[in-house]
Amino acid sequence: MVVATNSFPSSSVTIPPTNISPNAILPLERGDPIVFGEYWKKMSETCTVVIKGWELMSYLSDMNNVCWYMLPETKEAIKRLHHVVGNAVTEDRYIVVGNGATQLLQGAVFALTPSEASKPINVVVAAPYYSEYQDEVDILRSGLYQWAGDAALYEKNEPYIEVVTSPNNPDGTMRGPVVKSEAEGKLIHDLAYYWPHYTPITHQADHDIMIFTFSKCTGHAGSRIGWAIVKDIEVAKKMTRYVQMSSIGVSKESQTRVAKIMGVICDGYQNFESMESELFFEYSKRILKKRWEKLWEVIDESKVFSVAKYPKAFCNFTNESSESFPGFIWLKCEEGIEDCGSYLLEKLKIRARGGERFGVSPKYARISMIGTDDEFHEFLNRVSNAKKECD
Amino acid sequence: MVVATNSFPSSSVTIPPTNISPNAILPLERGDPIVFGEYWKKMSETCTVVIKGWELMSYLSDMNNVCWYMLPETKEAIKRLHHVVGNAVTEDRYIVVGNGATQLLQGAVFALTPSEASKPINVVVAAPYYSEYQDEVDILRSGLYQWAGDAALYEKNEPYIEVVTSPNNPDGTMRGPVVKSEAEGKLIHDLAYYWPHYTPITHQADHDIMIFTFSKCTGHAGSRIGWAIVKDIEVAKKMTRYVQMSSIGVSKESQTRVAKIMGVICDGYQNFESMESELFFEYSKRILKKRWEKLWEVIDESKVFSVAKYPKAFCNFTNESSESFPGFIWLKCEEGIEDCGSYLLEKLKIRARGGERFGVSPKYARISMIGTDDEFHEFLNRVSNAKKECD
Numbered sequence: 001m002v003v004a005t006n007s008f009p010s011s012s013v014t015i016p017p018t019n020i021s022p023n024a025i026l027p028l029e030r031g032d033p034i035v036f037g038e039y040w041k042k043m044s045e046t047c048t049v050v051i052k053g054w055e056l057m058s059y060l061s062d063m064n065n066v067c068w069y070m071l072p073e074t075k076e077a078i079k080r081l082h083h084v085v086g087n088a089v090t091e092d093r094y095i096v097v098g099n100g101a102t103q104l105l106q107g108a109v110f111a112l113t114p115s116e117a118s119k120p121i122n123v124v125v126a127a128p129y130y131s132e133y134q135d136e137v138d139i140l141r142s143g144l145y146q147w148a149g150d151a152a153l154y155e156k157n158e159p160y161i162e163v164v165t166s167p168n169n170p171d172g173t174m175r176g177p178v179v180k181s182e183a184e185g186k187l188i189h190d191l192a193y194y195w196p197h198y199t200p201i202t203h204q205a206d207h208d209i210m211i212f213t214f215s216k217c218t219g220h221a222g223s224r225i226g227w228a229i230v231k232d233i234e235v236a237k238k239m240t241r242y243v244q245m246s247s248i249g250v251s252k253e254s255q256t257r258v259a260k261i262m263g264v265i266c267d268g269y270q271n272f273e274s275m276e277s278e279l280f281f282e283y284s285k286r287i288l289k290k291r292w293e294k295l296w297e298v299i300d301e302s303k304v305f306s307v308a309k310y311p312k313a314f315c316n317f318t319n320e321s322s323e324s325f326p327g328f329i330w331l332k333c334e335e336g337i338e339d340c341g342s343y344l345l346e347k348l349k350i351r352a353r354g355g356e357r358f359g360v361s362p363k364y365a366r367i368s369m370i371g372t373d374d375e376f377h378e379f380l381n382r383v384s385n386a387k388k389e390c391d
Numbered sequence: 392m393v394v395a396t397n398s399f400p401s402s403s404v405t406i407p408p409t410n411i412s413p414n415a416i417l418p419l420e421r422g423d424p425i426v427f428g429e430y431w432k433k434m435s436e437t438c439t440v441v442i443k444g445w446e447l448m449s450y451l452s453d454m455n456n457v458c459w460y461m462l463p464e465t466k467e468a469i470k471r472l473h474h475v476v477g478n479a480v481t482e483d484r485y486i487v488v489g490n491g492a493t494q495l496l497q498g499a500v501f502a503l504t505p506s507e508a509s510k511p512i513n514v515v516v517a518a519p520y521y522s523e524y525q526d527e528v529d530i531l532r533s534g535l536y537q538w539a540g541d542a543a544l545y546e547k548n549e550p551y552i553e554v555v556t557s558p559n560n561p562d563g564t565m566r567g568p569v570v571k572s573e574a575e576g577k578l579i580h581d582l583a584y585y586w587p588h589y590t591p592i593t594h595q596a597d598h599d600i601m602i603f604t605f606s607k608c609t610g611h612a613g614s615r616i617g618w619a620i621v622k623d624i625e626v627a628k629k630m631t632r633y634v635q636m637s638s639i640g641v642s643k644e645s646q647t648r649v650a651k652i653m654g655v656i657c658d659g660y661q662n663f664e665s666m667e668s669e670l671f672f673e674y675s676k677r678i679l680k681k682r683w684e685k686l687w688e689v690i691d692e693s694k695v696f697s698v699a700k701y702p703k704a705f706c707n708f709t710n711e712s713s714e715s716f717p718g719f720i721w722l723k724c725e726e727g728i729e730d731c732g733s734y735l736l737e738k739l740k741i742r743a744r745g746g747e748r749f750g751v752s753p754k755y756a757r758i759s760m761i762g763t764d765d766e767f768h769e770f771l772n773r774v775s776n777a778k779k780e781c782d
């Protein structure tokens with residue numbers, strides 16, 4: 001990665017006016033994917049689901065499937081979408097649906113834990129890692145597994161589970177496993193952001209456990225639907241059991257909606273003639289790309305902040321070479337500012353998530369790139385003004 | 392409770408013919424509440440929800456509420472339903488929504504666990520207890536809490552959490568706390584079945600933590616919606632945090648549907664003139680009562696099985712005195728049959744859940760009373776035939 005910072009001041013960037021008061025706190029600490037809402041407004045009628053009073057009442061969906069609470073149409077829609085996008089192998093794999101990737105990550109850790117182990121297995125992730133992993137792993141002080149921090153620093157000669165997040169949250173980089181221990185290790189791939197609007201689809205991923213989520217794919221975070229693609233039937237069974245014990249399955253209303261919306265996306269790509277609107281990944285990539293280009297203009301002029309640049313790669317889905325346009329900005333404060341999160345809040349009234357939450361220096365902070373247009377433009381305004389104060 | 396068994400043989404009970412083959416296994420081990428489906432078919436249009444493509448996309452619902460992912464209309468519908476039925480106090484209480492009562496039970500145990508404790512707190516429930524509690528508590532071998540079995544046998548001088556299930560699953564009895572230890576104890580009330588179709592509403596429950604579920608109230612198990620009514624804001628906050636860490640909230644599609652369906656039920660009771668159909672609790676009580684009356688006829692003639700009878704009580708909701716009509720039959724095999732579950736499966740091809748799963752003798756087994764009409768009638772047929780074999 002090349003770090004772009006302290007470029008020569010160019011002419012000021014044009015940023016549209018916003019309806020946000022300059023004194024208001026700008027809440028950019030969460031990754032609420034509001035940005036895609038406009039697309040779904042245009043597609044509103046096509047994607048409407050209608051659920052009658054007597055429908056979807058049973059706990060059960062398909063007792064012949066390992067994941068017995070999963071609606072068959074949900075499974076088919078997930079497989080179809082991966083087939084259309086080409087980002088993951090689903091043939092001869094088990095699909096396990098969960099209440100978001102969050103529940104499935106915990107289910108996967110549970111499933112990989114040897115039940116006969118005398119001490120908890122170590123769970124590691126390379127820093128900077130998603131800020132919630134540690135709490136998710138440690139919240140119940142499980143005797144089966146425990147948080148063991150940065151995978152790059154793992155040197156114990158004990159079995160471990162490494163979570164590989166790629167593209168990474170918070171920093172958007174593509175990653176592979178990093179543990180160098182000789183001990184027995186198992187992998188969980190969190191591929192929540194491996195979709196063509198965020199990053200070039202360079203290969204069809206084919207790992208033992210791959211976790212995806214509706215929230216980051218289409219922006220429907222309120223539906224709380226995630227899914228795992230799993231090679232080993234015993235792992236799929238244990239993950240299903242975890243979801244059963246923690247919530248007896250997953251909302252069927254949400255499953256129905258996932259099936260509908262994924263179906264509409266796929267119809268667009270498979271039956272071009274029937275589509276009048278821009279296709280989903282084209283639209284969402286265009287929006288994110290526009291935001292990132294604006295951001296680069298502002299960051300290139302900034303003496304306060306820097307952001308690492310992403311390498312170009314050929315995307316098999318869009319058939320073009322492209323940079324990544326991640327869902328978050330991984331901002332670094334330059335010399336003299338030790339705590340980027342505090343600086344953002346105190347000086348610019350921007351609420352970000354500080355680097356320490358991600359296992360790294362507080363000189364970093366994560367900013368959502370997928371909020372409303374107004375929030376994004378107000379963010380640019382304030383960062384732009386910070387530059388001026390330092391001139 | 393009076394135990395009714397071995398009455399004088401009366402004339403055979405009339406049981407409608409079914410479409411189930413006499414050789415088919417009858418799956419009555421689960422409590423899938425299919426029985427209420429017919430009502431919702433009649434009410435289908437009134438209860439339809441329509442969700443457009445762009446709706447319900449955010450993780451967030453109401454950041455001013457402790458339970459920030461709960462839709463305001465879901466909260467209002469829950470409070471309104473309790474107000475109409477009069478089964479629980481909600482004024483000045485916090486509502487926490489979860490992915491079913493299952494997730495909330497675990498959230499409540501987590502919330503009541505002292506974070507500074509050096510050893511796990513004991514979780515107890517009086518036997519016979521719901522078959523899944525033990526696994527739910529023990530699945531992750533938490534260092535915060537642990538399963539400690541039958542509350543009636545608890546004699547340790549250590550802090551404990553007692554779950555009080557009332558009406559009880561599996562046996563339908565009304566219960567209160569039973570632990571006699573002098574140690575500090577906290578209570579969780581699981582009131583999933585405290586609704587007027589199952590049992591007389593004798594009082595407005597007002598406990599520290601009361602858990603309910605949409606599944607058993609209206610029969611919409613596929614929606615995976617439960618809620619807790621909580622007195623202490625700190626407990627409500629910790630329960631919300633638990634749901635956040637385990638699934639970042641609860642499906643909004645399901646929350647919307649809960650609000651709609653509860654609203655229709657309440658409209659029925661509050662605006663009589665607008666309703667053409669029978670009201671929900673009247674319908675569902677009538678159906679369950681009819682089933683129980685048929686069951687009593689068969690059981691009264693049986694030399695093989697007995698079922699405890701329920702005392703009558705005045706129901707403040709229906710304004711009449713009534714027995715209970717629980718969602719499960721808690722069947723006891725008579726002398727000579729030591730394992731009721733195995734007897735049912737081997738002799739009658741009925742899959743039940745055996746007493747040992749509920750912490751008691753295998754002479755007992757739990758049978759669902761809320762499946763389809765055909766399943767219920769086929770059950771009666773087979774039990775009736777078992778009687779004849781013994782004559």
